[in-house]
Amino acid sequence: MSATTVARRYGKSLLTLSKEQNAVDVVEQDMRALIEAAKENRELSTILASPVVRPEKKEAIVRSVFAGAHDLTTAFLALLAKKGRAGLIAHMAEAFVSLVREERGVVLAEVVTAVPLDDARRSEINVLIGKVHEGGVELSETVDPQLIGGFKLRVGDRMIDASVFESLRTLHRNLTNNPYEPAY
CATH class of the missing domain: 3.40.30 (Glutaredoxin)
Incomplete structure (x- = not known):
């Protein structure tokens, strides 16, 4: 399965969860901030995509970098890191924002x-x-x-x-x- 497809599925999952918690707007702001951070800070993207860095370390990095974000955002990103999908975080954020846009027309x-x-x-x-x-x-x-x-x-x-x-x-x-x- 392509990285884009996987990222879109994770984006859909996050959208569903954020709807359940009435936190779509807050999570969208977090995802937009994440996209900007990924563009500005190549080191973060490189570390998260690196196969050398252990998933536990990536999870700790995600939790510390996104500590100020909504609880759902932090937990979801930490789960992605724990499952070895940290390299898809920026793509998933873009997919999430795109899905929110689609829903709003x-x-x-x-x-x-x-x-x-x-x-x-x-x-x-x-x-x-x-x-x-x-x-x-x-x-x-x-x-x-x-x-x-x-x-x-x-x-x-x-x-x-x-x-x-x-x-x-x-x-x-x-x-x-x-x-x-x-x-x-």
Whole structure:
């Protein structure tokens, strides 16, 4: 079974447990914090994924690092570590957040721009997405100066690339693949 499938199953289990304890919002905040911690601290991810570190040690690390989290979060993460699945913790957290989004009818929209978005542009993008998707929108913003201008927008499996970089690349491709041949 793939790691993604296993992580999603654990995410579903955590969602079910958090619903039973009316703690979905708190656990979601914990999972979002965990995702950020995993992105910022590669050492933590490396230790949790390492086959050299014993599961008991991983469990102790998880309990100490996530001591301030909700009891359900800490217990669930410790259980994953104890069962030898600590390497999946970040993937499980992402799966959990994705499942919560699905249940709430919220879609994740990822926008990449050359410069940070101002409130007016952010609002325009939300309105644009709202025309296509009913329900809420969670906007994830990334700045990539290589785009030169414009934006890339990904909503679900749809992608719009309206960047200057892509326009220049398309123009270059068209010019190099279409050699000029005089008609004389």
